[in-house]
Amino acid sequence: MWLVFLTRSSPIPLTSGPKFIRLHFYPTLYLSFNDPSKKAFFSVQACPFTLLRNFNASLHAVPNVPLIKEFCTNVEGQRLNLTFTPSPDITDSYAFINAIEVVSMPTNLYYTPDGDEGVPFIAQGIMYTLGNNAALEMMYRVDVGGREIPPNGDTGMFWGWSSDDRYLTIAKPSVVPVNISINPNFSSIPSYSAPKEVYITARTMGMNKTQNKNYQLTWEFPVDSGFNYFVRLHFCEFQPEITKEGDRVFEISLTNLTAETEADITRWSGGNGIPFYQDYAVAIETKGNQKKQHLSIALHTSPERRTLYSDAILNGLEIFKLSNNFDLTGPSFDLIGPNVHHVKQPVMQLGKKRTAIVALVAPIFGFITFSLLLFVIFQRCSNKFANNSTPVPPSDICSRFSLREIKTATNNFDVNFIIERGGFGEVYKRFANAGSTPVAIKRLNPGTKI
Template sequence: MEKFHDKYLLLNYIPTVLFTSLYIIIFFHHLSVPVVSGDWTHFYKPTETIFLYCGSSDNVTSPDGPRTWTGDINSEYFPLHQSQNKASINATSSQQPRDVFEKIPYMKARLSRSQFTYTFNLTPGQKFIRLYFYDSSYQNMDRSKAFFSVKADSFTLLGNFSTSLAAEASRQDTILKEFCVNVVENQNLNLTFTPSQDYKGSYAFINGIEIVSMPLDLYYTTATGATEFPYVGQAAGASYSLSNSKALEIVYRVNVGGAHISAGHDTGMYRSWSTDDDYLTEAIPSALPVNISLKPNFRFIHNYSAPEPLYQTARTMGRNAKQNQNYRLTWQFPVDSKFTYLVRLHFCEFQGEIKEHGNRVFEIYIADQIAEKRADVIGWSGGNGVPVYRDYAVMMESKANQNQQNRLSIALHPAPAWMTNYFDAILNGIEIFKVDSSGSLAGPNPEPQTTTPTTGRQFGDCVYVYALYSDY
């Protein structure tokens, strides 16, 4: 069987000057996705969108979408006839956040030393709940005293949560927590904020609340109608079923090999997609193929599954066949132990030479355990330029002499020679969800980082390949 023939090796010999120019083009593409009117299609139209600017009486439109944020003062969502709500106060931040360009909804807050509740009358179905926090001083209150829990009806979303510790660990002063819950018919959604009883002088606060309806078959049931998927690390053939009685926390959403995709440039659900740079731990080398002219053919999954740009960029292992056989392209994600996680991996083969079943076959490892022995994107999707995703469940147990934090790894490695034409692997996107355990998603407060993000990482040369050279 032919291995890495001359068309593939062409990537080794692109002239230096031309390659430098291509690197500059894609480098800037990698840093930021340009906002061009008409280039972004919202394939999904939510039945409900609520953007609540807590502690404010104003209606403010933010440019990232755009989204109109409604103040919660005198709002139907914050009933003042409840005595506990009357005890809360409206506050303005003493300074502006450093790490975001858009200040809405971070400049105002609602806070209280006692419990308070927001009530939403919603249609039945799955909803995104996004909670916005800005670690700042309000009304001269000590921000280190902000320890509180958040419940969505019977689900505990956050417990003894500290915005100060979360901000210190992430080195960002704004925090977004994102969840999925199912709302049943004839039942309101109540979001309750309760100061912790474990800390003297504690208080609860919130800057912004976002609720967006999601398609019924986005996460709880797949686009193909499947309700079960492989349970990695369990007995052979074990599967996992995710019912809509479960709540999810979205812990990571990553555009692998591509640029940050903002909430306004999602498919209509206001999801944001980060770059993979902070999570890549082994890439010796890796390549970033790009095909910005690709118009993905969504014949296998829904066109709202992920934004089109996610399927126009990817990360592969690189052009050195021998080297690729001796390492795994690896990402690592800090997660809480003792929870099951749903891992969704997005794929799209857009390089011209990869067009048939068996051209590029590789192995997938999740949490150091084999998830796929014969991953074949063309075999799954049926063709080049056709997006597809695969779901896996994995239980993250705590290890000996380890605190409650763990690292969920995703690694790719070429399949044996008899299976594949090319010793390579590809990945376009990653989504990781924590699944509630006995009605709770609450984990420990994070520990502050003590090392730089690149400590312990192995990187080789990163090869950028423009659409003109999308063929191997």
């Protein structure tokens, strides 16, 4: 069901319970509004939760591609208020949104069921319960060993899954088995947990026992410092040689901390061809002034006495940031943002509005998606600074950046940020600071003489 709203407040009845919120942004020039890369800094709240603060879509988006941010939250009562607030720190700032989706989720898909002890909190010696007072931000959803799965290829929830190639840091060489003939038996978990395609592809260490003993199959994911994270690992033993408990037993580490010493998917799931997932919570503590750190997932074979095959397997994974005191926001004005999902689809441009709250209310039976295709702009009315004709010394206008700052700004020279390729090298577009001047960063080819 698709609804279009151009009014200040749009009431749609909602039932209480967990909701999935997807926000669509398409940063471009709209009507007479200022360049969004300089002025569109704003915050977004969902009832008591702050989802975004001092957010600028242009700093995170790939040019000409819609940007999507995804969250989970519980709704109590009959109303969900989404509030968009322009940043008070930017003159003439404004907020915008192109589309909003709200989906009713199964009660126990991520949140801890009543009476359940929760999930292991790695290295804390306790169990972590994900209650109704927590919100989640989707950081990564990965089809390990498989291809990118678009939202329309997902089962039930219309989530997008990326491939794992860009996050794989240690794999020598690793193997990508596929079994398209298997029909996964969803007897241990619900069928909407992940699409079938996630469970018929995987990545393993390979069959070289000697080599497998000496390395860990490792993925690394940049995340914000100072938050707890919910990690879901998806498994399905589909290789014909794995038939019984003890055939493939391995170790799992998160952020270099032991999560499992004897992971046996056949024992966990109940047999071959049966999908299963295992959940964990892990803390990424603040470390100096580092805004981002890596959340690593590493697999290593168990000792030979415990396993027939010295190997490990992973089919898929999900990583969510967990709110701190109703707050999901990381450091303000981050230059990079891994927690986004890009889709190539048209975005509807709608009329200009000057409201600060979008209210969503609706009875939802099963899975009903309400998409609000909007373009709501919130203009901040304040006096502009008078032109200052005072000469500025060159030392004040010629900024210097360290190699580390440049690599951070370009996400280690991510190809998604390339705007031009020339004979001498590639040009990356980024921003020098919050809402200020865009900068071109040119990386010279090896051997280039200047």
